[in-house]
Amino acid sequence: DIPVICIDGPTASGKGTLADEVAQALGYVVLDSGMLYRASGLAAQRAGADLDDGQAVAAIAARLDLHFSRGRVLLGDDDITDALRLETTGLLASKVAAHSEVRHALHQLQLDYRRLPGLVADGRDMGTAIFPDAPLKVFLTASAATRAERRYKQLISKGISASIAGLRQDLEARDLQDKSRKASPLAPAADARELDNSALSIEESKDLVLDWWAQ
Ligand code: C5P
Structure with missing residues (x-):
């Protein structure tokens, strides 16, 4: 059995970054x-x-x-x-x-x-539809304000101008669309651990997930 860690959550919650960090720490492959x-x-x-x-x-x-x-x-x-x-x-x-x-x-x-030694899968339905038997499912959230601000900083650092309010509107609209669709709507799996990383550093979130994995 190939171990799978699922990281699901809304737009710009930091899933990709967390998935990469956790995968790197464990030597696992990532599915984006x-x-x-x-x-x-x-x-x-x-x-x-x-x-x-x-x-x-x-x-x-x-x-x-x-x-x-x-x-x-x-x-x-x-x-x-x-x-x-x-x-x-x-x-x-x-x-x-x-x-x-x-x-x-x-x-x-x-x-x-x-693939061995394991997979970290990042998305919306990894834990609910694709890998329902995964032993660890994380549902990663952050406040809309935090997510918009992180996106903003990312864009600015690349020299792309943007408005925080506009970004927040975009991500909330996309989340609403993802939550309200009939096919695999965005929602935590019943056995997912919810992690709000609004006030956490990437390092802290990674360590928390690695602790859960080691349990
Ligand atoms: O995570 P990312 O922003 O790249 O995803 C883009 C879109 O793809 C999401 O807004 C969602 O509608 C869709 N998606 C999905 N299921 C996944 C991953 C992404 O429906 N597992």
């Missing part, structure tokens, strides 16, 4: 499932598919031609590394992720990330 939905959204958009057509988008998601090379992500011949991070791509991902056909198309691909 949001990236798969983002890439599917971009692939569907680039193919000119009707984004409201779940079957059409699922067909594209099922044959995602993704490659990883020197820290870059390629979709076919296109370098989508920068496009993946845009909030417009996050919204696009949230739109295609609402189709159960798309979620189904990406299911096996996500299971295939399991």
Whole structure:
């Protein structure tokens, strides 16, 4: 049995950073499932598919031609590394992720990330739908104000201007869309441990999760 740690939670709660830290500490592999939905959204958009057509988008998601090379992500011949991070791509991902056909198309691909010595899976439904038997499920939250402020600092450090109020509006709108969809709505698994990291450093959150894992 390959051990899996699930880290689910709302937009910009710090899941990716925490997943990377925990994986690095344990020597585990990381699954960034949001990236798969983002890439599917971009692939569907680039193919000119009707984004409201779940079957059409699922067909594209099922044959995602993704490659990883020197820290870059390629979709076919296109370098989508920068496009993946845009909030417009996050919204696009949230739109295609609402189709159960798309979620189904990406299911096996996500299971295939399991590899020894273990996997840290980051997303919205890792603990509820993809790895329901995982021994440790973390539902990571932070206040909307904290999440917006972290996003803001990230953007500013890259020289991109933004407004905290605008960012907060965007992330709350995306969370609402993710919570209110019928297919795998964003919600903690019944056996998830909730962790509000608003007042915690990355180091503190990581140590807490590693303590839970060691228990
Ligand atoms: O985590 P990230 O912001 O990259 O996810 C983008 C979008 O993909 C989310 O807003 C959500 O709608 C969707 N998603 C999902 N299930 C996952 C991961 C992401 O529905 N496991």
